[in-house]
Amino acid sequence: MAAVNHTDSRPGTFLLVGIPGLERFHLWISVPFFSMYTFALLGNLVLLFIIFREQSLHKPMYLFLSALTVADLLLSTSTVPRMLAIFWFRARGISFGACLAQVFLVHFIFVAESAILVAMAFDRYVAICNPLRYVTLLTPSIIWRIEVAAVVRSLCIVLPLVFLLQRLSYCRNHVIPHSYCEHMGVARLACTSIKVDAVYCLTITLLSVGIDVVFIFVSYGLILRAVFQLPSTGARLKAMGTCGSHLCSIFLFYTPAFFSVLTHRFGGHSIPRHIHILLANLYVVVPPMLNPVIYGAKNKRIRESLLCMLAWTGRWGN
Numbered sequence: 001m002a003a004v005n006h007t008d009s010r011p012g013t014f015l016l017v018g019i020p021g022l023e024r025f026h027l028w029i030s031v032p033f034f035s036m037y038t039f040a041l042l043g044n045l046v047l048l049f050i051i052f053r054e055q056s057l058h059k060p061m062y063l064f065l066s067a068l069t070v071a072d073l074l075l076s077t078s079t080v081p082r083m084l085a086i087f088w089f090r091a092r093g094i095s096f097g098a099c100l101a102q103v104f105l106v107h108f109i110f111v112a113e114s115a116i117l118v119a120m121a122f123d124r125y126v127a128i129c130n131p132l133r134y135v136t137l138l139t140p141s142i143i144w145r146i147e148v149a150a151v152v153r154s155l156c157i158v159l160p161l162v163f164l165l166q167r168l169s170y171c172r173n174h175v176i177p178h179s180y181c182e183h184m185g186v187a188r189l190a191c192t193s194i195k196v197d198a199v200y201c202l203t204i205t206l207l208s209v210g211i212d213v214v215f216i217f218v219s220y221g222l223i224l225r226a227v228f229q230l231p232s233t234g235a236r237l238k239a240m241g242t243c244g245s246h247l248c249s250i251f252l253f254y255t256p257a258f259f260s261v262l263t264h265r266f267g268g269h270s271i272p273r274h275i276h277i278l279l280a281n282l283y284v285v286v287p288p289m290l291n292p293v294i295y296g297a298k299n300k301r302i303r304e305s306l307l308c309m310l311a312w313t314g315r316w317g318n
Contacts, residue, residue: 010166016082019281052066057301071116083179117216121246165183209257216250252290
């Protein structure tokens with residue numbers, strides 16, 4: 001308990017609670033989380049293997065999908081193992097440096113994944129609205145630059161969060177009522193003003209992710225206009241069918257994220273804390289688990305490649 005009550009400006013250790021109020025159910029809660037994490041790992045690794053193995057999938061849409069897959073793997077792996085350690089072994093202690101690293105990773109991946117979804121929306125816009133220029137507009141070098149730009153933007157946005165946390169003095173309780181370290185959860189433990197942290201966090205959410213959402217809406221507005229100008233219903237359905245997987249990923253990514261942000265800001269007292277934390281935990285494991293399923297089920301090329309791989313594995317086993 002000494003680690004909890006000392007008054008150093010920079011604590012040596014924080015304590016992660018897990019899901020506050022549901023501690024006695026941690027072992028049971030760990031079962032679905034472990035299952036979802038295992039499925040997410042296998043699904044995303046198989047998807048990556050298929051994309052890099054099949055030469056026919058080395059196209060813009062699939063290169064952006066591979067970037068999304070890597071982001072999903074990093075997001076779940078940076079949070080779920082620590083979460084399971086709390087649930088299984090009550091390993092609640094986390095060093096100040098490790099906590100800051102987790103804060104950086106969680107927010108960095110979130111901003112980067114949002115940018116990747118914008119790039120995928122642009123890819124669909126070019127494919128449907130300017131199909132003749134698709135190959136010339138989205139060359140491998142352009143895709144590489146887009147992905148590097150997404151990483152650089154995320155670094156520029158998220159690094160200040162870490163420095164803001166480092167400048168704070170932590171002389172209160174060092175218990176974090178969460179399963180992993182995130183910016184405002186750590187900042188609230190400070191005994192100095194966190195107004196700058198709160199304003200910066202809200203501002204970057206609105207100016208980065210909010211603008212990303214606007215770009216996605218604009219892209220799909222233009223896509224819908226182009227689709228409705230197609231001569232036949234079959235052509236319209238085929239065109240929109242190529243966007244189905246991306247739309248599902250957008251829904252999975254932004255819905256829980258904005259719900260969490262809005263409820264933290266405006267519904268913090270009306271919604272129980274354990275609901276907030278449980279939803280935050282699901283956010284880091286459910287989209288990574290479902291994205292490979294969505295793209296595998298909706299995309300014929302990926303599905304055929306997976307069946308060929310399974311058939312080859314079966315012959316090898318025999």
